[in-house]
Amino acid sequence: MKSWIESANREETDFPLNNLPYGVFSARGGAAHCGVAIGDCILDLTALEADNNLGLFDRRVFGAPAWNDFMALGPEAWKRLRIWLIGALGEDSPVQAMAETYLVDRLSATMHLPFRVAEFTDFYAGKHHATNVGTMFRGPGNALPPNWLHIPIGYNGRASSVVVSDTDFHRPWGQIKKPDAPMPEFAPTRRFDFELEIGVIVGQPSEGPVSVVRADEMIFGYVLLNDWSARDIQVWEYQPLGPFQAKASATTISPWIVTRAALEPFRVPTPAREVPLLPYLEEPGPMLHDIDLEVAFATASRAETIIARTNMRELYYSPAQLLAHHTTSGCPMRVGDLLGTGTISGAGKENRGSLLELSWGGREPLELEGGIQRSFIEDGDTITLRGMACGAGYRIGFGECRGTVLPALEYPDAGG
Numbered sequence: 001m002k003s004w005i006e007s008a009n010r011e012e013t014d015f016p017l018n019n020l021p022y023g024v025f026s027a028r029g030g031a032a033h034c035g036v037a038i039g040d041c042i043l044d045l046t047a048l049e050a051d052n053n054l055g056l057f058d059r060r061v062f063g064a065p066a067w068n069d070f071m072a073l074g075p076e077a078w079k080r081l082r083i084w085l086i087g088a089l090g091e092d093s094p095v096q097a098m099a100e101t102y103l104v105d106r107l108s109a110t111m112h113l114p115f116r117v118a119e120f121t122d123f124y125a126g127k128h129h130a131t132n133v134g135t136m137f138r139g140p141g142n143a144l145p146p147n148w149l150h151i152p153i154g155y156n157g158r159a160s161s162v163v164v165s166d167t168d169f170h171r172p173w174g175q176i177k178k179p180d181a182p183m184p185e186f187a188p189t190r191r192f193d194f195e196l197e198i199g200v201i202v203g204q205p206s207e208g209p210v211s212v213v214r215a216d217e218m219i220f221g222y223v224l225l226n227d228w229s230a231r232d233i234q235v236w237e238y239q240p241l242g243p244f245q246a247k248a249s250a251t252t253i254s255p256w257i258v259t260r261a262a263l264e265p266f267r268v269p270t271p272a273r274e275v276p277l278l279p280y281l282e283e284p285g286p287m288l289h290d291i292d293l294e295v296a297f298a299t300a301s302r303a304e305t306i307i308a309r310t311n312m313r314e315l316y317y318s319p320a321q322l323l324a325h326h327t328t329s330g331c332p333m334r335v336g337d338l339l340g341t342g343t344i345s346g347a348g349k350e351n352r353g354s355l356l357e358l359s360w361g362g363r364e365p366l367e368l369e370g371g372i373q374r375s376f377i378e379d380g381d382t383i384t385l386r387g388m389a390c391g392a393g394y395r396i397g398f399g400e401c402r403g404t405v406l407p408a409l410e411y412p413d414a415g416g
């Protein structure tokens, strides 16, 4: 599809007319507004609505700098806005002159969290990742936990530490116990890691259990998600209740919500089941998406190295299955809930979605540009996640999910 905005028609743009992802931005020191990315521009929906130039809904939904109010309107409204945007930004737009006055330069805009994160749940739906981690933590004989092929495992995380791309943060402190030490110590993590995941944004609430089909309809869109992880803290704290402080310092998401509608042409099935699933988890059709993913590693002094490439289709459970499972207990879902898929690794060594796997627990350091070696993240290092679904002559890009790890702060009142 072609737009009258030239930069949206370039083959290498993440944001052609087919994409139209939703974000929250501010420009030239102004207030944060809701907007749609199109090529190198952003269409300012908050301003459009405030001037009564949108007129699609019976109430204002872009007054707050978050997409929650719009998500709450539901799938019919989601469709109505997308159709209007394709008409307004397409090459034969009847409203081009009007829409032009609401365009902002995307490259100089500041991006904010695109929605108010109601709650954050992180799953563990990647089989290669679960197998690799299980092999390292428990040995090859019992790599996959016995429940793994039957149930999507997850834990309830924190919404408060979800941050938008380019939010830098400090190396976390925690309890660390070396295998041969009699006592744990309290120190900044020495094994800080990233996890390449996709974030699933729930756009409709639920009371009580929902089917996989209904769960799919409740999904508003997707972002890239980096679940920063302190491996030395994790390995000491996780038994028997799972991750806690190891994953609570920051979770970074990309700023643009790529809608489920934009990804419809890229649906693919989950991999073949190794054991039959219980009926409530069965999928009636393809519920994953063919999204190429990559991880770039840059140190403070060197250009980036691409250290991993993988694809969303490596997940064993789809987002709809994760969400349906999440509601089995009657757990209510809310507009703005965020689900992490779990680390998406592929079969090969170069397809691994965390440093824990890429350096095999630190035993096989990575070789980066300029001869630099890394097993885990050092101060000043930057991790960037990228993703795109590739169509004929265009791509549905996610933009970037980036974060730099700053040195640990002085710990308050550490007591010596």
Ligand code: CA
Pocket (backbone or CB within 6 Å): 122, 123, 195, 197, 227, 340, 342, 343
């Ligand atoms: Ca994770």
